[in-house]
Amino acid sequence: MDGAGAAALLLGGVVVLAASVQWITGMGFALIAVPVFVLMLGPAQGVVLANCAAGVISLAGLAAGWRHVRIGAMVPLVIAAACTVPAGSWAATRLSEPVLLVGIGSLVTLAVALVLAGARASALTGTRGAITAGAVGGFMNSAAGVGGPPYSLYAFNAGWSIHEFVPNAQFYGIAVNVFSVAANGVPRLGGPVWAVTAPAMVVGALSGRALAPRVRERAVRRLVFALALVGGLSVLVKGLWAMA
Numbered sequence: 001m002d003g004a005g006a007a008a009l010l011l012g013g014v015v016v017l018a019a020s021v022q023w024i025t026g027m028g029f030a031l032i033a034v035p036v037f038v039l040m041l042g043p044a045q046g047v048v049l050a051n052c053a054a055g056v057i058s059l060a061g062l063a064a065g066w067r068h069v070r071i072g073a074m075v076p077l078v079i080a081a082a083c084t085v086p087a088g089s090w091a092a093t094r095l096s097e098p099v100l101l102v103g104i105g106s107l108v109t110l111a112v113a114l115v116l117a118g119a120r121a122s123a124l125t126g127t128r129g130a131i132t133a134g135a136v137g138g139f140m141n142s143a144a145g146v147g148g149p150p151y152s153l154y155a156f157n158a159g160w161s162i163h164e165f166v167p168n169a170q171f172y173g174i175a176v177n178v179f180s181v182a183a184n185g186v187p188r189l190g191g192p193v194w195a196v197t198a199p200a201m202v203v204g205a206l207s208g209r210a211l212a213p214r215v216r217e218r219a220v221r222r223l224v225f226a227l228a229l230v231g232g233l234s235v236l237v238k239g240l241w242a243m244a
Contacts, residue, residue: 008192011040012200015053019204022057024212025162026169027148029054031225034145035108035235041189043100047092047145048180049187053201054145055177058170060205065167073158074168076130077151078175081138085176088142089183098242104144105236111140111149112229129154137172142180148173 014036022029030050037046062069092100133154141147151172155165189197 007040008196010036011193012196015197015200016204016207019053019057019201020208020211022054022173023061023205023208024215026058026061026166027152027173029057030141030146030148031108031112034104035230035232037145038101038104038235039238041193043097043104044092044184045187045189047104047143048184049189049193049197050145051141051177051180051184052187053197055174055181057201057205058173058177062167062170062174065170068164068167069171070164070168073130074171074175076127077134077137077154077172080131080134081141081147081172081176082179084135084138085142085179085183088139088144089180091139092143092184098239101235101239101242103239104146105232105234105239107140107144108146108232109229109236111146112225112232114149114153116225125157129157138176138179141176142183145180147176147180 014033018029018032021032033053034046034050037049040046041049095103133150137147137150140150148169151169152165155168160168
């Protein structure tokens, strides 16, 4: 297998895995895919591709669970995210590639560490917590493609069950990714990348839908965070290496 074939296989496999996890848990696409997208496509195109793909998967997943969305809790999150997405987009376009790689790798690694640690904070409860999580998530999503962890911390501090977490995560994912695509633009990728990515998204979503009733949510989350941690550290090391 030549280098192009191996790269296509890696890209497709990552998209299938990320889309499956996103369907099952309501988030995780960006945590898994962004580090690989960034390493393969560069920071700018890697982030916007993750924004588009995660938004599409969230929209498909929400079709079955929209009745469980907590509109009252999500409105402050979404409004706050809309206010900070332009700042994240601006920061991403002003930074050099090595600095952006270090920033993305650091944000992914820190976000995963906080979620794994089960961080609790009074600042992440109630309306104030929703605004804080939404503002941080909006900035992170447009700058680095990973806006889900602040929402996860907010939901964890609110004591939401997995049945509440998933549809609200999908609702938030649609909104924040629409804002991010509006700020950053659509991916400017060649036909071969789309030929791999689009079918892989469909396969991943269908796999996640089939597996959702059968898999243990805790095991899936552990896999998400393990992969995300490895990916975040890989991007961080690449950025530091380029800066040396």
